[in-house]
Amino acid sequence: MADDDYLDAVDYTRDDLDVEDLEEVRHAVRLLDVHRTFTLAKKEIAAVQGVNLTVDAGDFVVISGKSGSGKTTLLNLIGAIDLPTSGRVFVMDVPINDYDESFRASFRLNNTGFIFQSYNLVSTLTAVENIMFPMQLSDKNRTELREDALKLLENIGLDERADHLPWQLSSGEQQRIAIARAIANDPPIILADEPTANLDGDSGQMIRELLTDLNKQGKAVIVMTHDEKIIKQPKAHCYRMKLGVLEQNV
Numbered sequence: 204m205a206d207d208d209y210l211d212a213v214d215y216t217r218d219d220l221d222v223e224d225l226e227e228v229r230h231a232v233r234l235l236d237v238h239r240t241f242t243l244a245k246k247e248i249a250a251v252q253g254v255n256l257t258v259d260a261g262d263f264v265v266i267s268g269k270s271g272s273g274k275t276t277l278l279n280l281i282g283a284i285d286l287p288t289s290g291r292v293f294v295m296d297v298p299i300n301d302y303d304e305s306f307r308a309s310f311r312l313n314n315t316g317f318i319f320q321s322y323n324l325v326s327t328l329t330a331v332e333n334i335m336f337p338m339q340l341s342d343k344n345r346t347e348l349r350e351d352a353l354k355l356l357e358n359i360g361l362d363e364r365a366d367h368l369p370w371q372l373s374s375g376e377q378q379r380i381a382i383a384r385a386i387a388n389d390p391p392i393i394l395a396d397e398p399t400a401n402l403d404g405d406s407g408q409m410i411r412e413l414l415t416d417l418n419k420q421g422k423a424v425i426v427m428t429h430d431e432k433i434i435k436q437p438k439a440h441c442y443r444m445k446l447g448v449l450e451q452n453v
């Protein structure tokens with residue numbers, strides 16, 4: 204869909220947080236001429252420059268690029284953690300920059316599951332409590348939420364680690380818990396920032412399989428990575444960031 208047609212088709216008045224009817228969504232993610240410039244000590248850093256990107260439901264997008272090329276900055280913009288300096292960011296056809304932080308926080312919880320390189324589990328919460336953490340907007344009571352979280356733990360083979368604190372888990376286990384947390388609300392989009400960078404071979408393989416499984420379930424997966432085994436996934440649409448500019452990787 205051409206940019207102008209898409210801009211005309213988007214409903215700018217919607218205020219629903221949870222996009223239920225996925226069939227109706229035109230694009231999982233659409234970036235139009237997105238820039239993000241940081242100003243530090245009067246120096247400008249153009250971390251993301253004029254990025255255009257379309258990701259459809261069920262796509263598997265892999266973006267590689269040197270350190271400092273703008274990968275994390277771009278992922279934060281897609282995840283509504285950060286705002287662009289200029290350009291438009293649509294997630295599930297919602298122009299997320301147009302909304303205030305409170306809407307965007309709730310929108311994030313429902314629609315984007317974020318997986319970080321360093322797991323970012325809450326150190327004072329157990330494995331099962333970390334998975335329950337994003338479920339705070341749910342109408343269910345705590346016992347039901349715990350049951351849901353235990354099911355997610357079982358799916359990743361870690362039900363016996365439910366009451367472990369993060370420091371009592373291996374790196375690979377922590378990252379699997381972080382993935383379970385990212386999918387706790389069944390979001391349609393998964394954003395992963397170098398999810399296998401700190402893991403050994405076997406743990407990395409488990410994470411790669413979890414990501415491809417999520418994609419097979421129909422989720423759009425966007426991964427920033429140098430991991431050749433992820434880049435070579437047959438379904439991957441590959442891009443490269445170079446000094447803030449996104450290029451198709453052929």
Ligand SMILES: Nc1ncnc2c1ncn2[C@@H]1O[C@H](COP(=O)(O)OP(=O)(O)OP(=O)(O)O)[C@@H](O)[C@H]1O
Nearest residue numbers: 241242243248250269270271272273274275276277
């Ligand atoms: N909050 C910030 N304030 C100022 N500059 C920033 C900020 N965040 C990122 N930058 C700068 O923007 C550029 C892109 O950073 P970014 O973290 O997006 O790179 P990256 O590709 O994720 O790198 P890496 O592979 O090391 O994670 C870098 O030059 C960085 O120093």
Ligand SMILES: [Mg+2]
Nearest residue numbers: 274275276396
């Ligand atoms: Mg980064």
